Amino acid sequence: MSDSSSHQDSASQEQAPQQEVQVHYRSDYRPYPYDIESVYLAFDLAPNATVVDTTLTIQRKADVASNEPLRLDGVDLELLSIAIDGEELGQEGYRSFDDGLEVLNPPKRFTLTTKVKISPDTNTSLEGLYLSSGKYCTQCEAEGFRKITFYPDRPDVMSTFTVRIEADAEQFPHLLSNGNRIEHGDLETGKHFAVWEDPFKKPSYLFALCAGDYDLLTSSFTTMTGRDVRLEIYVDKGKLDQCHHAMESLKKAMKWDEEVFGLEYDLDIYMIVAVGDFNMGAMENKGLNIFNTKYVLASQDTATDTDFIDVEAVIGHEYFHNWTGNRVTCRDWFQLSLKEGLTVFRDQEFTADQTDHGVKRIEDVKVIRSHQFAEDAGPMAHPIRPDSYIEMNNFYTVTVYNKGAEIIRMYQTLLGRDGFKRGLDVYFERHDGQAVTCEDFVRAMEDANHYDLKQFRRWYSQAGTPEVEVTSQYEADKRQLRLHLKQSCPATPGQEEKEPFHIPVKIGLIDELGNDIELKALPVSESDARVEGDIVHLMAGEQSVTFDEVPEKHIPSILRGFSAPVKLRYDYSLSDLIFLFAHDSDSFNRWQAGQELFSRVIFDLCEQLSDGIELSFDESVINAAKNLLDDSGLDGQFKSLALTIPGVSTLIEQVDSINIDHLITARQFLKRRLAEELELDWLLHYQTNHHIGDFEQDKGSVAKRAIAGTCLCYLMALEKDDAYQLALKQLNNANNMTDASTALQLIVHSNYSEKMKVAEAFYQKWQNEELVVNKWLAIMATDPSDETIDRIESLLDHPSFELKNPNKVRSLIGAFTGANPSQFHRADGRGYEYLARQIKALYAINPQVSARLTGAFNRWRKFDSERQLKMQQQLQEILSMPELSKDVYEIASKALK
Structure with missing residues (x-):
């Protein structure tokens, strides 16, 4: 293979354009000098002129100087009034800044009232309070609350909240916030109101408000101490039939957390609201979770088996946050993995218990290897507890979340399940109701088990993949x-x-x-x-x-x-790998043997392409695949995973530099040979497992659909009319979205001459189901054919696409950059140009989503000199944009360092 890593183009030496930014350092942490004892918020909702009245009861801490100013965060707020103990403050009483204000010389104990005006209708960032699709919604983590009112918007400031919401009764019949509703009624103006009280202290990032006209599904759950909890799921009109799975998932999660960790829910009501325009996957606001519709809505017609599993997992994740995130929260945002790594681990264990432990472990490790290892090796490499950041939103990463979960898993490996549970018990006993640090968690584990974790702490402070x-x-x-x-x-940035x-x-x-x-x-x-x-x-x-x-x-x-998040080097022979692929009792290592086997073949083929010789590989690899396919003792989901060739993103991370054209060609060659040599086997197992009866969501049915889909994938690689007709038949006869979307993807990604007619017919059928349309967009964006670049250009103006909707952006633009390597990395650079144009169009609308897209350029040094130059040029152009958001600036500038 050619070595491009040592090539230095003059453009790579250019300094990234500088921008004045504030860097936040973990070492700068200081406790907030005031206690906010209570918060009262009154919202008068109006699209362009929402008025927020805030009353804060404040006490200066005992060890704080009397002249210490009260610093409050605030962004994009129009201040209408400010008063202390009922007396208006003049200009001499406070100072205003772009990002907040300071009250000068406040008394020791006082009540601060502010009145501000905000415009939810024009808030396209989807942070703070925004109006979208006719409904009000909030997203406050990490620093969105400062877009609602003036407040110390940091996780270590915890207070009780009482919230009054007032809005038009006809347009917004449901007025929701955290905690329990204690009052509601009608007003003479045609409006109505509701008052919510949350008895538990919480930081501002857990505040939530929703107002709209929803369909409502209700149920109940009886806790282990006999308390009845009302469960409510709010969804858009007409979607009620798609949220029953979410409700059952919530009950499973509540029961599981009681049985496994002894943790019981603490409020009288638990609410979930599904929102179509949402930056995150979901948000664990106390008592009022706000979810992306992707992780609530699911029916056999509209959701795949993977969607059903993801809904259950994310419902579980947000519920589990009630203890690991809400009852015990983070002192500062550098400690984010304290709640997210721990809760991801908990949701992984929950899903494993509901499905298959071996399959779930493989799925989790695939994320680590394809995404987290890349992050560890790139310009944004950081420990799970970062030391600095420019924009906190950029550190909601696979390192903090998924690698963080691997570190939690290692505690369980070192201490045993009982020891890990003892450590958690001590953690909750010591810190319930507090904002704490990763170090507090480590100490709880140490003290509960009398185990020295001094060296283990390095996982928190050192970046990179060992x-x-x-x-x-x-x-x-x-x-x-x-x-x-x-x-x-x-070595990683800042850590040689x-x-x-x-x-x-x-x-x-x-x-x-x-x-x-x-x-x-x-x-x-x-x-x-x-x-x-x-x-x-x-x-x-x-x-x-x-x-x-x-x-x-x-x-x-x-x-x-995968007992530790590391890269293993051991010189297995080809026969060793084949033996492990056939016999290893450890599901993960059995899968891993196959992945290494396929990877070794692909890199050997890349060498042959570089040398210009005829492509070939050892036939024993084909026999190994056949033997595993024929193994009747194996689960269909495991077979599907084991027989799927490693993806390009995973393969790229195994080498320092790569000829991407050779890599894609080699991978396609291996897939085609497996398809040709085992054609009858693929067909037999497809026919055995493809089911056209009543739809079932049980484990066995899911496994059958998984292996049937893999078999059809190999058959389609043959590019034969028989295979095309088989896929068309599956699509036309499908009674579930797993079969339908699998067939559609294989058809659209093939050379079938009528594939665009098939795609259009699918769109016409499902155009009123947003989540299905998003699947369609992703399938169109990941077609490896050369026509795709023009097609996704035109899709920007298609009725199915909306640049302001994060789900649409992720489905079209994100899928193209992340899952279509042959077209994103086109030699002519059009893929890079396309991405850069969308980032430029989006950064002023939604800085958070545009920053995520910018990360697709992070690994530019992996590629040949021409592609390196083209990606650098696009990064330079992005950095030259006027008023560039700090979110995008941080990603792009670090990529060029």
Whole structure:
């Protein structure tokens, strides 16, 4: 393969255009000098002139100087009045800034009242209070509350909230906020009001308000202590039939959290509102969760099996936040992983218990390898507890969330399930009702288990993906196997040198019959790694471990269950990988053996393309795939995952630089050969598993649809009319969206001459179902054919697309950049130009979404010199835009450093 990483073009030496930005540092944290004892908010809702009256009861802390000003955050607010204890403040009593105000010389204890005017109708950022599709909605995490009223908008300021909402009764019959509704009624003006009281102290980021005309699904849940909780899900008119799965998922989550962690819900009501225009996936506001419709609405006609699982998982995630995020929250935003890493781990465990543990583990690791490893190796690399940021929204990342969850999982690996539960119990006992730090969590785990986690703390402070290289030495006369483990971690921005991590490496040994060998660790020297059961504790740069009574014919199975978020290097032979692919008892490592097998073939093919020789690979790989496909003891979902070739984004992260054209060609060649050699096998298993009867959502039916879809995918790779007709038949006869969308994608991504007619017919059928239309947009955007770039240009003006809607942007533009490598990385640069134009069009409308899109350029150094130059040019153009949002500036400027 050609090496482009060492090529330096003159453009890469250019300084990124500088912009005045404030960098926030974790080390600068200071406690807020005042206690906000209570908050009263009164909203008079109007599209362009909502008035917010705020009353704060404030007490200066005992150790604070009497002349300490009261600093309040506020953005895009028109201040109408401000008073202390009922007396208006003159200009000499406060100072105004672009991002807030300071009250000068306030008394020790006082009541501050402010009146502001805001315009929800023009708030396209979808942060703070906004009006969208005729409904009011809020999104306050991380720093959106400052767009609603003047307030210390930081997570360590916690207070009780009482909220009064007033609005037109006919247009907005439902007026919702956190906590319990304590009063409501009609007003003479044609308006009505509702008053909500949340008895639990919370930070401002957990405030929520919704107002609109919804359909409502109600139910109830009886907690483990016998309390009845009213459950309510609010959805757009006509969508009530699509939220029953969400309601059942909520009940499952509440029951699971009681049974597994002993955690009970604490309010009398739990509400969910589904919103079509939403930056996030969902938000855990106390008692009033606000969800993207994508994670609430689901029916067999409109949602895939993956959608059903995702709805259940996200419903669970937000519910689990009630304890891990709301009852115990973050001191500052650098501690975000404290709540998100922990809660992602909890939702992963919940989903695994509802589905299949092995399949779920593989799905989670795929996210780490394809996205988080890339982030760790790129310009935005950061530890799960960052040390600095320009825009906090840019740090809602796969590192903070998903790698954070892996760190939590390692606690459970080190301490055992019971030990982990003990640590959580201590954490809640100590910190319920507090805003705390990651360090507080570590101490709870240490103290509950009398376990030294000093070295383990480095996972919080060091960025990058550790690499673990393992070599083996077998002494036949002693029947002993010695494994030598060596860890390293590449330099990342701001961290050239790394100290050794505490890495739990789960080990297995397999004999020639495919059976696990009992592990008998044999201490040889004091420097050897500690072994507990099947866990080898790698704690130094290099350590060894010896196993006794190991038969001569054996194969190590290393890093079982992906026991740590690291890259493993072990020199498996081709036959070793094939054996593990057939026999490893660990689901993850069995899948991993196949992925490494396919990856090795692809990179060998890339070498052959570079050398200009005829493409070929070992036929035993095909036999390995056939044997796994034919294994009747395996779950269909596992088979589907195991027989799916690694994606381009995952493959790219395995090498320092890549010829993207060769990589795509090599991957297609492998897929085509597997399709050709196993054509009859794919057809047989498709016919066996494809079901045209009544729709079922049980585990077995989901598994059958998964493997049937994979078989059809390989058959379509043959580009034969028989396969096209099979896919068309599946599409036309489908009684569920899994079968329909699978068939549509395979048709649109094929060379079938009538594919655009098929796509148009699908759109016409589903044009009134927004979530299905979003699937259609993503399928159109990820077609690998050369016509796609023109097609997605025209789709910007299509009735199905709206630039102000984040779901639409993610479905069209995000899918194109993230899942269509052949067209995004076109040699002519049109893919890069397309993305840059959309970022320029979007950054003033929605800075958060445009910043996410900008991240697609982060890995430009991986590619050949021509593509590097083209991506750098687009980044420079983005940075030259007037009044560029700090969200986009941070991503683009760091990419060029």
